[in-house]
Amino acid sequence: MSRARNTIGTWIGWTFFADLASGLSLTFGYMFSRPVTMQYPDKEKWLPYSRYRGHHFLKRDEEGEIKCVACELCARICPCYCIEVIPYEDEKGNRRPAKFEIDTARCLFCGLCEDACPADAIALGQQYEFSSFSSRDLVIGRDDLLAKPGKAATGGGVVSARLNTKKDVLVETNERQGYNWWRNIRRR
Amino acid sequence: MELIVALGLIVFKVALLIAILLLLPLPLTWVERKIAGHIQQRMGPMRVGWHGLLQPVADGIKLLTKEDHIPAEADRFLFKLAPILALAPPFVVFVAIPFGETVSVLNAEITLYVSNMNVALLFVFAVIGLEVYGVIFGGWAANSKYAVLGSLRTCAQMISYEIPMGFAVIGVVMLAQSMSLLEIVRAQADVWNIVYQPIGFFVFFVAGLAEAQRIPFDLAEAEGDLGAGFHTEYSGIRFAFFMISEYVIMLLVSVLAVILFFGGWNGVLIPLPPLLWFLLKVAFFVYLFMWFRFTFPRYRYDQLMAIGWKVLLPLSMANIIITGIIFS
Numbered sequence: 001m002s003r004a005r006n007t008i009g010t011w012i013g014w015t016f017f018a019d020l021a022s023g024l025s026l027t028f029g030y031m032f033s034r035p036v037t038m039q040y041p042d043k044e045k046w047l048p049y050s051r052y053r054g055h056h057f058l059k060r061d062e063e064g065e066i067k068c069v070a071c072e073l074c075a076r077i078c079p080c081y082c083i084e085v086i087p088y089e090d091e092k093g094n095r096r097p098a099k100f101e102i103d104t105a106r107c108l109f110c111g112l113c114e115d116a117c118p119a120d121a122i123a124l125g126q127q128y129e130f131s132s133f134s135s136r137d138l139v140i141g142r143d144d145l146l147a148k149p150g151k152a153a154t155g156g157g158v159v160s161a162r163l164n165t166k167k168d169v170l171v172e173t174n175e176r177q178g179y180n181w182w183r184n185i186r187r188r
Numbered sequence: 189m190e191l192i193v194a195l196g197l198i199v200f201k202v203a204l205l206i207a208i209l210l211l212l213p214l215p216l217t218w219v220e221r222k223i224a225g226h227i228q229q230r231m232g233p234m235r236v237g238w239h240g241l242l243q244p245v246a247d248g249i250k251l252l253t254k255e256d257h258i259p260a261e262a263d264r265f266l267f268k269l270a271p272i273l274a275l276a277p278p279f280v281v282f283v284a285i286p287f288g289e290t291v292s293v294l295n296a297e298i299t300l301y302v303s304n305m306n307v308a309l310l311f312v313f314a315v316i317g318l319e320v321y322g323v324i325f326g327g328w329a330a331n332s333k334y335a336v337l338g339s340l341r342t343c344a345q346m347i348s349y350e351i352p353m354g355f356a357v358i359g360v361v362m363l364a365q366s367m368s369l370l371e372i373v374r375a376q377a378d379v380w381n382i383v384y385q386p387i388g389f390f391v392f393f394v395a396g397l398a399e400a401q402r403i404p405f406d407l408a409e410a411e412g413d414l415g416a417g418f419h420t421e422y423s424g425i426r427f428a429f430f431m432i433s434e435y436v437i438m439l440l441v442s443v444l445a446v447i448l449f450f451g452g453w454n455g456v457l458i459p460l461p462p463l464l465w466f467l468l469k470v471a472f473f474v475y476l477f478m479w480f481r482f483t484f485p486r487y488r489y490d491q492l493m494a495i496g497w498k499v500l501l502p503l504s505m506a507n508i509i510i511t512g513i514i515f516s
Contacts, residue, residue: 020484027227027483037231
């Protein structure tokens with residue numbers, strides 16, 4: 001009985017286009033909901049999570065000396081052999097890298113160099129905008145690596161920014177939580 | 189002297205109409221893309237100008253500077269003729285469309301229509317039927333399987349939709365006792381036709397959707413299964429002609445729906461200028477077209493035929509009979 005009534009109800013619904021109307025009302029609601037689009041290069045820039053593995057950077061110690069001791073463990077562990085280190089002895093008698101080159105075109109950003117480093121000298125940062133027209137530009141030397149931005153203490157978030165790959169500036173953010181991609185998606 | 193003034197006025201009105209109709213697709217594409225974006229929770233065009241307002245201009249420049257490509261095995265004459273054939277009839281139709289009664293400019297009453305034909309409705313349906321030739325020739329001349337399939341579908345679609353559409357408006361003609369669009373609107377001064385003719389409006393609107401070849405009845409261009417349908421092989425300005433034609437027809441169906449069923453420039457409750465009322469109603473219908481486009485899937489070919497012949501045609505017949513019995 002109830003099933004028959006349901007069938008009749010369905011037919012009545014079809015007659016008055018209930019299904020089409022519900023579809024229309026759904027899209028109408030979506031039309032006035034917030035877009036999920038992140039206007040990446042123009043207005044917003046996503047600062048990745050702190051665990052994100054982006055461009056490498058070399059750290060300095062308290063005296064401003066490079067932390068790296070040129071042990072070449074990173075070059076040894078690197079699965080794609082993209083790190084090249086040549087050591088030298090500086091005036092204080094410390095072992096330091098004379099040449100420290102990372103071929104970011106070959107690098108797969110696994111972070112093993114960071115794990116292997118005994119001096120906590122190399123780490124993978126959060127910079128992700130370093131595409132280039134020439135693969136030669138992607139071979140990064142020691143001084144460039146020292147100048148690369150470190151990790152921001154806070155997690156990811158959307159910050160209003162202008163795309164600025166020249167200055168290598170990452171924007172600090174106050175948003176503690178990472179960018180929740182799904183927060184704007186309506187669910188029923 | 190009076191003759192010259194009258195002639196000059198007509199020429200001016202026609203020129204203005206052509207200019208408006210040629211330029212209107214530009215903002216309409218922007219509006220359509222914005223609506224599409226927001227319905228899909230995107231933003232639509234954002235980068236050219238404020239909120240992408242100059243996007244249609246950029247598109248126009250792109251279309252004008254693109255290579256005008258004609259396929260090697262194409263019928264060159266028909267291929268060049270088709271976009272013009274598709275473009276001209278929708279413009280011609282607007283000669284018979286009234287946009288209001290009169291406005292007074294410089295102490296002179298100027299009518300808001302180019303001509304007040306006594307068979308305007310017949311003229312509209314006769315001329316709009318010609319548009320399909322452009323589509324058919326375009327698909328045939330391109331010598332591409334997708335284009336031919338699109339054209340074939342257009343033929344079948346037009347035959348099954350022109351008839352219910354023509355029958356659907358007979359009820360309106362019976363109510364107004366006239367085929368002049370002006371008289372039809374005047375007859376709706378008190379009560380709009382939608383009250384008396386809900387079935388007629390439904391049939392007219394569905395057939396209008398098919399006439400404008402918009403989703404859910406855009407089988408002729410069906411991006412999903414036919415590439416781009418009849419204009420697969422067109423590029424550059426010829427493609428733009430087809431697009432302009434499509435938008436003008438969409439506009440035309442909206443205007444016809446407003447004139448025939450929604451009281452034209454007769455307002456309700458809020459006293460606004462008649463022309464503004466008319467444009468608001470047309471804008472609502474244009475929005476409805478776009479809203480439908482991004483809500484509904486495309487009907488299958490056989491479903492389209494079934495709706496046309498088995499649902500709309502009997503409905504429109506029944507509408508004529510009921511109207512005849514009640515209002516005789």
